[in-house]
Amino acid sequence: xxxxxxxxxxxxxxxxxxxxxxxxxxxxxxxxxxxxxxxxxxxxxxxxxxxxxxxxxxxxxxxxxxxxxxxxxxxxxxxxxxxxxxxxxxxxxxxxxxxxxxxxxxxxxxxxxxxxxxxxxxxxxxxxxxxxxxxxxxxxxxxxxxxxxxxxxxxxxxxxxxxxxxxxxxxxxxxxxxxxxxxxxxxxxxxxxxxxxxxxxxxxxxxxxxxxxxxxxxxxxxxxxxxxxxxxxxxxxxxxxxxxxxxxxxxxxxxxxxxxxxxxxxxxxxxxxxxxxxxxxxxxxxxxxxxxxxxxxxxxxxxxxxx
Amino acid sequence: xxxxxxxxxxxxxxxxxxxxxxxxxxxxxxxxxxxxxxxxxxxxxxxxxxxxxxxxxxxxxxxxxxxxxxxxxxxxxxxxxxxxxxxxxxxxxxxxxxxxxxxxxxxxxxxxxxxxxxxxxxxxxxxxxxxxxxxxxxxxxxxxxxxxxxxxxxxxxxxxxxxxxxxxxxxxxxxxxxxxxxxxxxxxxxxxxxxxxxxxxxxxxxxxxxxxxxxxxxxxxxxxxxxxxxxxxxxxxxxxxxxxxxxxxxxxxxxxxxxxxxxxxxxxxxxxxxxxxxxxxxxxxxxxx
Numbered sequence: 001x002x003x004x005x006x007x008x009x010x011x012x013x014x015x016x017x018x019x020x021x022x023x024x025x026x027x028x029x030x031x032x033x034x035x036x037x038x039x040x041x042x043x044x045x046x047x048x049x050x051x052x053x054x055x056x057x058x059x060x061x062x063x064x065x066x067x068x069x070x071x072x073x074x075x076x077x078x079x080x081x082x083x084x085x086x087x088x089x090x091x092x093x094x095x096x097x098x099x100x101x102x103x104x105x106x107x108x109x110x111x112x113x114x115x116x117x118x119x120x121x122x123x124x125x126x127x128x129x130x131x132x133x134x135x136x137x138x139x140x141x142x143x144x145x146x147x148x149x150x151x152x153x154x155x156x157x158x159x160x161x162x163x164x165x166x167x168x169x170x171x172x173x174x175x176x177x178x179x180x181x182x183x184x185x186x187x188x189x190x191x192x193x194x195x196x197x198x199x200x201x202x203x204x205x206x207x208x209x210x211x212x213x214x215x216x217x218x219x220x221x222x223x224x225x226x227x228x229x230x231x232x233x234x235x236x237x238x239x240x241x242x243x244x245x246x247x248x249x250x251x252x253x254x255x256x257x258x259x260x261x262x263x264x265x266x267x268x269x270x271x272x273x274x275x276x277x278x279x280x281x282x283x284x285x286x287x288x289x290x291x292x293x294x295x296x297x298x299x300x301x302x303x304x305x306x307x
Numbered sequence: 308x309x310x311x312x313x314x315x316x317x318x319x320x321x322x323x324x325x326x327x328x329x330x331x332x333x334x335x336x337x338x339x340x341x342x343x344x345x346x347x348x349x350x351x352x353x354x355x356x357x358x359x360x361x362x363x364x365x366x367x368x369x370x371x372x373x374x375x376x377x378x379x380x381x382x383x384x385x386x387x388x389x390x391x392x393x394x395x396x397x398x399x400x401x402x403x404x405x406x407x408x409x410x411x412x413x414x415x416x417x418x419x420x421x422x423x424x425x426x427x428x429x430x431x432x433x434x435x436x437x438x439x440x441x442x443x444x445x446x447x448x449x450x451x452x453x454x455x456x457x458x459x460x461x462x463x464x465x466x467x468x469x470x471x472x473x474x475x476x477x478x479x480x481x482x483x484x485x486x487x488x489x490x491x492x493x494x495x496x497x498x499x500x501x502x503x504x505x506x507x508x509x510x511x512x513x514x515x516x517x518x519x520x521x522x523x524x525x526x527x528x529x530x531x532x533x534x535x536x537x538x539x540x541x542x543x544x545x546x547x548x549x550x551x552x553x554x555x556x557x558x559x560x561x562x563x564x565x566x567x568x569x570x571x572x573x574x575x576x577x578x579x580x581x582x583x584x585x586x587x588x589x590x591x592x593x594x595x596x
Contacts, residue, residue: 286440286441
């Protein structure tokens with residue numbers, strides 16, 4: 001197990017380094033600076049601005065500085081929001097985004113896996129068809145369609161929940177965003193769980209457990225469920241990536257002040273430090289969650305530890 | 308193809324027969340064809356352009372008796388024309404992006420699989436690194452670097468992330484093919500690597516690639532609308548399904564049709580493409596069923 005864990009870590013760390021280097025190189029070498037969109041500056045002002053932000057130094061020096069600062073958790077000043085450092089913006093937005101993402105993943109697991117089990121056990125029946133159709137719909141609809149649609153239905157027509165916004169952190173403002181974000185993940189988990197449970201229920205060891213006279217519930221809990229859940233566990237890594245991506249849309253749709261909106265706004269403003277800081281934080285989070293999912297998988301399935 | 312003709316039915320004719328027998332795929336094909344024709348023919352035939360303003364009908368709800376079938380937006384632009392222009396742009400971008408990304412993926416995966424050794428390891432490692440990042444980051448970095456607004460940039464950005472899955476699939480298939488006897492025979496008779504790639508590997512990959520390309524198109528439509536929705540893709544006054552949905556979401560309190568019309572078209576388009584892709588997969592590889 002330990003060597004498996006070390007191997008997984010040895011994959012994740014270089015990937016993060018590559019990301020840092022790649023995004024740094026891409027952004028510094030690209031044409032178009034952060035001050036290009038404002039009124040034309042005199043060369044002297046321009047040179048001063050470049051000097052203050054260190055943009056006139058050689059690339060290697062800038063890179064070394066950046067890596068050193070990153071190690072201290074300092075992402076530099078934001079170029080578009082002059083009063084804030086990138087670190088401050090991330091600290092401001094990340095707790096909300098993390099809450100949103102975590103709640104969505106939890107909801108997706110709690111709704112999707114039982115739904116998949118129920119569909120598999122009711123195979124061919126009405127419940128199975130209803131759940132399978134619902135899952136197909138959930139997978140097919142993009143979040144930027146379901147989000148506004150749900151807000152239209154539950155917010156504007158039924159008045160059950162607020163349409164958008166974030167007042168003093170009241171939980172009811174999070175209900176629609178979390179549901180929207182969880183929906184496709186739950187649907188995918190349900191489909192995976194259904195398919196794999198059906199397959200496991202056909203195996204010889206399940207049949208022999210039944211032949212020994214064990215009840216259906218016991219067979220399910222003690223024999224079938226653990227192997228049947230493996231595909232769902234291996235989907236958790238991609239699910240985290242999906243939730244991270246989806247949160248950008250969700251925060252835009254529901255007007256939540258999370259870090260995803262800063263990332264999108266940063267890209268529109270061509271705010272290099274902001275975009276890089278956000279991408280690195282998000283990449284580290286995604287890679288970390290992927291690593292955790294891999295380790296969980298390795299723990300559940302000893303066969304996966306050998307490569 | 309000559310052996311196939313001699314046998315009476317080739318792989319492709321078999322596949323076409325199976326596809327025609329698939330009712331869902333057939334319906335999807337019909338809807339898709341009519342939607343494409345409508346998107347190509349209706350906007351030029353309409354008295355309204357995608358950016359022409361009708362001051363007498365601002366934010367009009369849809370209705371068949373009204374001057375604008377699908378209503379208008381706040382500026383009095385015809386939503387029927389704008390949505391169909393959006394469909395046209397989405398189809399154009401997604402088809403081009405799919406062609407580019409499947410092309411790159413095919414070349415990358417087949418080459419890596421065939422060459423082997425260190426080169427293969429490096430090439431596939433590069434794919435793994437890009438793969439382990441959410442695709443949106445790559446696109447956001449690209450649009451930060453290149454700037455937004457131009458459709459060419461959008462195309463490059465989408466295609467740049469679309470080829471990874473194709474490369475992986477093609478790589479795996481090439482590795483399997485490489486071990487087959489007919490490749491060994493070709494090598495033994497002295498066919499150069501390029502010849503093996505063109506004559507033996509690529510034709511055998513065609514089925515997989517066709518299926519995968521069909522399934523890539525809806526993926527690309529999603530990428531495009533996703534980016535345009537966020538404001539990183541197609542910009543006003545041009546219409547794409549993504550920026551129409553975004554504009555609709557902002558006006559949904561007073562003009563819900565502005566959201567519902569483009570959203571319905573997007574969902575219809577995605578559903579048809581996915582059904583067609585699934586149908587093709589079943590038709591070309593009946594074992595998968």
